[in-house]
Amino acid sequence: MRPEIRRIQELMEHECYVTDRGIATAVYLAMTLEKPLLVEGHPGVGKTDIAKVLARALDTELIRLQCYEGLDATTALYEWNYPKQLLRIKLEEHSVRSVEEKESSIFSEPFLLKRPLLQAIAHEGTPPVLLIDEVDRSDEEFEAFLLEVLSDFQVTIPELGTISATRRPAVVLTSNRARELSEALRRRCLYLWIDYPSLEKELRIVRTKVPGVNERLASELTAFMQSLRRLRLAKVPGVAETLDWAAALAALHASHLDDEIVRETLGCVLKDEADLRTVGERIDAGQLAAMMAPVG
Numbered sequence: 571m572r573p574e575i576r577r578i579q580e581l582m583e584h585e586c587y588v589t590d591r592g593i594a595t596a597v598y599l600a601m602t603l604e605k606p607l608l609v610e611g612h613p614g615v616g617k618t619d620i621a622k623v624l625a626r627a628l629d630t631e632l633i634r635l636q637c638y639e640g641l642d643a644t645t646a647l648y649e650w651n652y653p654k655q656l657l658r659i660k661l662e663e664h665s666v667r668s669v670e671e672k673e674s675s676i677f678s679e680p681f682l683l684k685r686p687l688l689q690a691i692a693h694e695g696t697p698p699v700l701l702i703d704e705v706d707r708s709d710e711e712f713e714a715f716l717l718e719v720l721s722d723f724q725v726t727i728p729e730l731g732t733i734s735a736t737r738r739p740a741v742v743l744t745s746n747r748a749r750e751l752s753e754a755l756r757r758r759c760l761y762l763w764i765d766y767p768s769l770e771k772e773l774r775i776v777r778t779k780v781p782g783v784n785e786r787l788a789s790e791l792t793a794f795m796q797s798l799r800r801l802r803l804a805k806v807p808g809v810a811e812t813l814d815w816a817a818a819l820a821a822l823h824a825s826h827l828d829d830e831i832v833r834e835t836l837g838c839v840l841k842d843e844a845d846l847r848t849v850g851e852r853i854d855a856g857q858l859a860a861m862m863a864p865v866g
Contacts, residue, residue: 574598581627587619588767588775596762597624606720606741608705608756611764613746614808621701621742631698633739635686637708643715647725649683677729690739691723697737706745710752717755769796769864772812779813782820790827790862791816795839797861798849804842811839827862829853 571579571591578601579594597620600607609617625632635646655676662672684692690700705713719725720741724734743759745751767775773792776783783791795812815838824831832853840846852861 582623585623585626586778587616587623588771588778590771593620593762593764596760600742600760601740603760604738606743606759607762608743608745608751608759609762609764610745610747612766612806612808614810615764615766616809617744617764618701618703621699621703621744624740624742625699628696628699628740630696631693632701633686633690633693633698634701634703637702637704637706637712639707639709641708641712643712645685646687646712646716647685647719648688648727649685650677651681651683655681674729679730682727682730687719688725688733690741691719691725691735692733693739694736697735697739700739700741702741702743704746704748705743705755706748706751713752713755717752717758720758766799766806767809769793772796772809775809776812776816780816780820783816784825786826787819787824788816789864791819793862793864794827794832794858796864798839801848803840803845803848805840805845807839807841811841814838827858829858832858 575591575594575598578598579589579591582589582594582597596607596609599605607620609620611617621634622632658676658681659672662675665672667675686700690698702716705716708716722734723738724732726732766772769792772795773788776788776792780788792812795807795815799806815835818835818838819827819831822831822835833850836846836849840849852858
């Protein structure tokens with residue numbers, strides 16, 4: 571492994587993010603080439619955490635844009651503080667200043683509400699990490715606007731002029747593949763796919779994130795989670811659910827898995843009634859031991 575990539579991996583591991591060579595290489599190249607990193611994968615596998623950990627490792631600000639259906643450019647970029655402007659207009663009703671002076675006053679930076687994209691572009695000092703989370707939930711129109719912003723990292727505000735980034739932020743986009751992203755956006759980014767972890771990696775994650783869980787319990791619950799993902803479930807649990815379950819079992823002072831504790835806490839892992847019934851039937855049939863058997 572190249573020293574610079576090993577350094578990225580060490581930085582991320584220091585921030586309790588269990589990584590591997592592929593992730594460290596993608597992060598290093600995105601930073602070196604100053605290109606956005608598009609991270610896709612199943613829900614709950616740690617895509618968003620890459621941006622959070624990177625911001626902590628670089629000791630810089632994390633700016634997050636949470637995408638959703640109906641998100642528009644105004645919400646993501648900037649808005650004028652209309653109540654504050656109206657108050658200033660009211661206070662200056664009897665002012666001797668000209669209309670042009672009053673107008674330029676209320677359309678100035680103190681009245682500007684910077685939303686995440688403009689915050690990242692106008693950021694001073696150490697470049698921030700811009701997280702554009704679940705970009706697949708936004709509309710195609712917003713995706714086209716986002717593509718333009720990511721190309722130039724500048725925006726024109728009619729009343730203020732053009733604002734450009736002095737130094738480009740590190741950009742991480744995440745997607746759960748709720749819809750297919752455009753080829754144009756994909757070409758603009760470096761790409762990283764994060765799959766469900768292997769048994770060994772998931773066990774390392776549990777040990778790192780939930781230090782209160784004992785070794786036997788950690789081994790049994792990670793093997794059980796690996797077995798769950800091989801079933802035909804409506805909502806396949808991710809690593810986030812593994813950590814929730816491990817924390818819950820640690821809070822209950824469980825030392826190992828048995829039929830009773832699994833039934834009582836299965837709601838930490840499965841979030842669908844049919845899935846609960848499917849797994850419950852397997853436990854009732856005495857298959858818990860087989861589901862805890864480690865399979866690489």
